[in-house]
Amino acid sequence: MSGSNENSGTRTIRVGALARVEGEGALHLVMRGDEVERVHLEIYEPPRFFEAFLRGRDYHEVPDITARICGICPIAYQSASCYALEKAMGVFDQTAGDPAIQSLRDLIYCGEWIESHVLHMFMLHLPDFLGYESSITMAADHAPLVKRALRVKKVGNQIVSLLGGRSVHPVGMCVGGFHRAPDESAVAALLPEVRACIDEMTELTLFVAEHVEYPHLERDYEFVALSPEKGYPMNLGRIRSNKGLDLAQEEFGDAIQERHVEHSTALHSVIKGRGSYMVGPLARLNLAADRLHPRAAELLPKVIGLLKQDLPWRNNFLSLPARGLETVHALALAADILESYRRPTKSRVAITSRAGRGAHGTEAPRGICWHTYETHDDGTIKSARIVPPTAQNQITIEEDLAEFARRVVDLPDEEAALKCEHLIRNYDPCISCSVHFLKFRRTRVPLETLGRNAAR
């Protein structure tokens, strides 16, 4: 409950259940005057134990199990788990080096980016900026805008369905490639709509650049994203930041520390010796704007001009136009792949089970989703660790809130709480994804200390 406490001299702003985010979370902010005494993004969604119940499962099953971590970004989980397990099985160079498999993986990921970004931008986030309670009330005044957004969102789902067999919990991707490649006729049928949506999305992005007034909250973030040799961050590449972090994929797990905090069922991540960091569209755009598809690259200066804000953008409220640019990029890349598509003679590489270890992260719409697996000789999973993007961003969200709270201190509680909720939505947090962890600690008690009854 929000309100002031005259005895303690504090003011509490509380949002019991965050709306328009995926999963269950709350905000708890305590202020003393203009100073923030405590800010907690409370994630109370129950832990889901995915890493634990992957143990002992065959490696083939992992992409379809991890895809169930999230209904919004299943491809991110499939893609990261496939690459990590291909490393464990010793076939990563074959899959990552196979142009046909690689382009299909990029294509299905484009579908997910398009669907997820547009859902977030126009159904969940834009109403905040335009002063509407929800997309329903927004649609009363902006029906054509919403219709166009839904058209683009739908084409994202169609791309996922083309390769994944269905848009909800797709099943097409497998360790080694894809179970089957789509027919050329199905690809050709989709291409005109994808092309048309590039123009639609270009105009939608210009709309959010021109007609939205973004709050100012510049912070000195450490932006972390993949850095591929070619193209914009998505499936491959080292992990780099704007502050000199430069890691092989396999080094990432040791470079970060995940902490359990009392107020969250999701782990908090920091880069060891450095602190919090940000993953997601703003990080990718700031680190790799020069690698955008030409259609998005030609749009970028127009967006910058309308916003009057050169890159790098250090204000995460600008994640909205960043997502717009990334959606144009994804649509244009998808169109290129569809246009040049020839059904490959093989859609996956053969794998012989072996004991191994592999680690890989890919760029989920919300940022790096990093997996590592160890396998036994027979290909069953010995251990699994999954680092999702929302858990990585959690401390940064709280730091943003601590800074932002000072700027809304003069507003009534309800309005201040709403502004803080808007800020959290900058991150498009996927709370359901962030709570799959299991910390298991066993204390061994020496036998001689046990009584007779215990030994029986």
Added chain:
Amino acid sequence: MTRPASILIAACGNVAAGDDAFGPRVAQALGSLELPNTQVISLDMRPMALLDDLADRDALILVDAVACEGMPPGQVIEFDWLDPNRPPLVDDDILSTHGLSLADQLALAERIGMRPGIVRLIGLTVDRPAHGSAAGADLGSHVDEAVRRILEVVNTIPVEPLRPHHA
């Protein structure tokens, strides 16, 4: 390019959450029937995808587990979603994701002229969804009843035949 089937049957639910498997099980049963002018989709645990399939439909039949005030668990119910006097659902989240619930999506679709003129709900009343296996034989009989009632509803819906669509 052709328009989509006039009738959309959209099932929601989690196959791993007890009676919440009702929707997907009904969709599975309907899938083998090849109903004319009808498309059956399972939204699984992602009902937000409904909006992608609403355009150009004459009728929508939602199939899901529901909690309904005053109705004991284990009843297959049917009502007109658009009837202002229909029984209220206890917790819309049972029919929703946290992003945009089914009710929100239909309200949004109405605002932009995309909502089908006929919207029916075929539901199985539940106490609360729980993780674990579905209710086995009991659920099976509810699924059979739901399929029977859906076929009756489909037969009463006046629809336009499939026709060419020029975008």
